[in-house]
Amino acid sequence: MGLTSFAPAVSAQDSAKPLIVTSIKPLAIIAKSAFKDRVRVEYIMPAGQSPHDYVVKLSDIRKLSSANLVFWIGPDFEVRAAKQFAAVPATKLVTAMNLIYPDHEVTATDSHDHHDQDIDPHIWLSSTFAKQLVENLSKRLNLQSGEVFSERAQKITEDLLVNAKKGNYVVHHQGFGYFVEEFELQSGLSIRDMRGKQQGAKTQYNLRLEGKKRGVSCVFIEPQHGHKDAMAVAKDLSVPTTTIDILAVASDAELPSYESYIYGLATQFSACFK
Ligand SMILES: [Zn+2]
Structure with a gap:
């Protein structure tokens, strides 16, 4: 199937591709590695800032609402942006922590005592987890994924x-x-x-x-x-x-x-x- 190789790079075609919006850059790296040019990928948190402290801006909220899929770690990681992420409709939200640790599922509305502070949320650093996350993204987008870590x-x-x-x-x-x-x-x-x-x-x-x-x-x-x-x-x-x-x-x-x-x-x- 030579679809992609013959497709001219025009924006009309680009905008027909699903848009994945992630919180941090490493999650964008994972999504892009998995689906290459078949998706558009953007991230909202400036890479030079600690994602644990980042506060969502109005322009970020616009980006979140224009996304086909929103991909973040979870309320214990993007602590100060958790409300805005949790407000994204469940049908287009992928909460990475809940996929990797389904027994410890938390929502942003849980009281802080419920959070399992002992679980390391930097899960994108494990290629095993990255592959698991890609599998879920693939299902959610109904798109086949390529290999992210050979x-x-x-x-x-x-x-x-x-x-x-x-x-x-x-x-x-x-x-x-x-x-x-x-x-x-x-x-x-x-x-x-x-x-x-x-x-x-x-x-x-x-x-x-x-x-x-x-x-x-x-x-x-x-x-x-x-x-x-x-x-x-x-x-x-x-x-x-x-x-x-x-x-x-x-x-x-x-x-x-x-x-x-x-x-x-x-x-x-x-x-x-x-
Ligand atoms: Zn950290």
């Missing part, structure tokens, strides 16, 4: 990380668990918690003690958080800082493939241990 991609990413496997490090916020698990890396120390919140003085102090004990190689800075705290920890531990960009802030306007996004993270991660 065995070959898995293999070359693993190879890249070989020398980083035993490395100790500090991350900016506790958001790397799935990446660490998937590639069997050491779990690192983190300066901020899972929602990017600063931690108390005692925790900060213990982090420095533990960092010294483990002999960490670097402190990873995430562009969406302020640099100050990470720089201070690095200084106290006398180790360099390096950037790890889980929100794909630095990638061009064009969405990279999910494979190259994960490979990029692995490249950044291994830079700590060179």
Whole structure:
């Protein structure tokens, strides 16, 4: 079927394609990798801002209502935008957390005590989860999906990380668990918690003690958080800082493939241990 290869790039045809609107850029990367040019994909949260703190604008609400499918993580992740996402009709809303953890389903109207704060919401970092999410998107859009993370991609990413496997490090916020698990890396120390919140003085102090004990190689800075705290920890531990960009802030306007996004993270991660 040569449909796509002969289709001229005219906007009339573009607007006939389903529009997927995501909260964060990595979810847009997953959707685009799965359906390529058969869909339009947009994300609303500026990549340089912490999605845990982002407040939805009026223009975002317009975008949400023009979408055929809205794809977000869930109320424990896009905490301050949860109301607006939850207001999207269920027929066009895909809540990633509820697909991956169906037993812990929450809605934005639940009281905060009901939320399972222990579940790591950074689920897009697991290619296994990414594939599960794509399966659901595919059903919802009635569109066949392509492969988002091949065995070959898995293999070359693993190879890249070989020398980083035993490395100790500090991350900016506790958001790397799935990446660490998937590639069997050491779990690192983190300066901020899972929602990017600063931690108390005692925790900060213990982090420095533990960092010294483990002999960490670097402190990873995430562009969406302020640099100050990470720089201070690095200084106290006398180790360099390096950037790890889980929100794909630095990638061009064009969405990279999910494979190259994960490979990029692995490249950044291994830079700590060179
Ligand atoms: Zn986070």
